[in-house]
Amino acid sequence: MLLIKNGRVLDPAGKTDAALDVLLDDGRISKVGADLSDHSAEIFDARGLIVAPGFIDLHCHLREPGQEMSETIETGTRAAARGGFTAVCCMPNTQPVNDNASVTRSIVDRAAASGSVRVWPIGAASLGSKGEALAEIAAMKDAGIVAVSDDGKPIATARLMRQVMDYCDALSLPVIDHCEDASLFAGGAMREGPHSLRLGLPGIPAQSESICVGRDVEVAAMTGARLHIAHMSTRGSLDYVRWAKNQGLRVTCEVTPHHFTLIDEDVRYDTRYKMNPPLASRSDREALIEGLVDGSVDAIATDHAPHHAASKDVEFDRAPFGITGFETALALGLAALVHPGKLSLMRLVELFTTGPARVLGIERKIAAGESGDLTIFSADHEWTFRASESPSKSHNTPFDGRAFRGAPMATIVAGRVVFRR
């Protein structure tokens, strides 16, 4: 038993913001109330700290099976725990691709054996994510997937998207799309604009993303199915999502911390600034922040994409896309959104908890009987992020060495403290 005392409970589900204690027993929350005491429980003093439902990351790459040089389920989930995440959804672009139940089961088994936090796999939408035949989605659902996606690339055609959405709707699985028009993407390395022209790097226009979001929301209107837009980075995409929501369509979206923190002008010849979607224009970042504030954006997701050092220590245009993100996500949210007064703490917590939970069609709250997953954080703790101290196998992040105010202080999964700062 674990008794969390003296904390400030922030629970978006019940709009609770109060000094409450939380008692955890047998992996679940057994009691929430003022001045709880239990002589047999271990005490966690959360004075000055915020006690939130366990954070969920909708979008990460754990690289296992197949790319264990960059990350494993063990190292990735340790980094996730340090970032305050109690559950992470791993994308299927492993080797082999998670497009059948045996790969799904192997991920679930590895996570049970070596994971620090819960691992909820996302299955491929098409076999090999090749955009042709449907993957074995129902079998993967039985094995534990929580959504489908061909992440790394878009679901290839509108026709396939229609089939996937219809099929997944019957299985109550959301379809997550990485939106990109291949012909506009055309070998680009960063967002097209004055800065890409200056650096002479091939540009990816913003419309490469929004054209595909437009296609997807039209198919969502056609099928009525659950659509979730991954790592959305432009104003145009957000406008399509808003339109869809106004139509009453079941469309949601996520934004990454790097897209609400950095912009294309921050890019230099340093592959830690190379990710897909690329860092967007200043105006697009402002739009994303507006969306986070007004509720059009449903979740913050990291797109944690580890790449081992040698693969990133190359010419910019030859480097793979992606940066790590678990450990800096909350701190970036505080730095870019909460501390400047754009977002309330409650709304930030929502974007890490009930927001992503709703995307997956589950509940997340601090109440008796709920699973004992909690994230305890400080909004003021001063620290400096050092990639070299990360348990992740990869250190490809532009935020290495950045000083922050606010950090995860403890991560509790099923009543057990898996990380404590």
Next chain:
Amino acid sequence: MLQRLPHLLGIEDLSTEQIAFILDQAKPFQELQRHPLKKLATLRGKTVAVAFFEASTRTRISFTTAAARLGADTMALQAEASSLKKGESLIDTVRTLEAMRPDGIVMRHSSSGAPAFVAQRIEVPVLNAGDGMHEHPTQALLDALTIRDRKGKLEGWNVTILGDILHSRVARSNIHLLSKFGARITLCGPAMWIPRGLETLAPGLRRTTCIEEALSGADVIMVLRVQTERIHEPALSPEEYVLRYQLTQKRLCLAGPDALVLHPGPMIRGLEIDSTVADGPQSAVLEQVTNGLAIRMALLYHLVGGAPADAPHPAKDRSNASD
């Protein structure tokens, strides 16, 4: 006194003083090219690595000759003959070169930023001989020297750059350099090669797709090579390009008789430029090549030689002549 440059990665970050200093340093080396004996011993005992990760003939020969005329030895790396084909990374290849202890690395690469990437990781000076679509600083410097010689000064001209600006490192370096000296620069070409936003690269830029508009009042015209290997999206037929953008004698008349015509080469006669113009009195194409040697000698002397900026000029010190 000017501080010695650690590397030459691009023009964008140079000051007008630094640029003027390099042009002044090149002057005696220009004169040296007219001597029967062109070789100095200034860099005797020094080694320059000439690493070309992308095909090139003229820039490579120019740098190699410049090094030879300063008395330096060169070691050449050609991408197709190197271990890059065997999968070695750029940084490992460059570190291998560095382990042979050169005193400077001249580098061309098809990736924008590759010289900057290398310069952060090795100790010796890096000279950018052209990186992707980013910069080709020695080309802009030799163009500036040519303009200064032919037109008496570098400041304040109306400059027109014609062709595929989007993919051109020559254009970018020239834009940065000439803009620093107060040029009004017109970028002209098919619309997809002069994309919106290009005019934000430096002060004094405008874009137009109309060649007649671009040429009227021009003091300097830079014709870019139509890079057939880069006409990928979507392909534009050569006939179409000739029709609208070839620099012909008739079009040149719009610019007036004193306008100077430059071309970085290699030149495709009958495509971006008409032979009459290329060989005409307003063309400085071959002077550009000779000036390229002088500029590269000045830069190698400065970066590889490591002399203080106010040292006596080697080409003026006759005792320095070798063999």
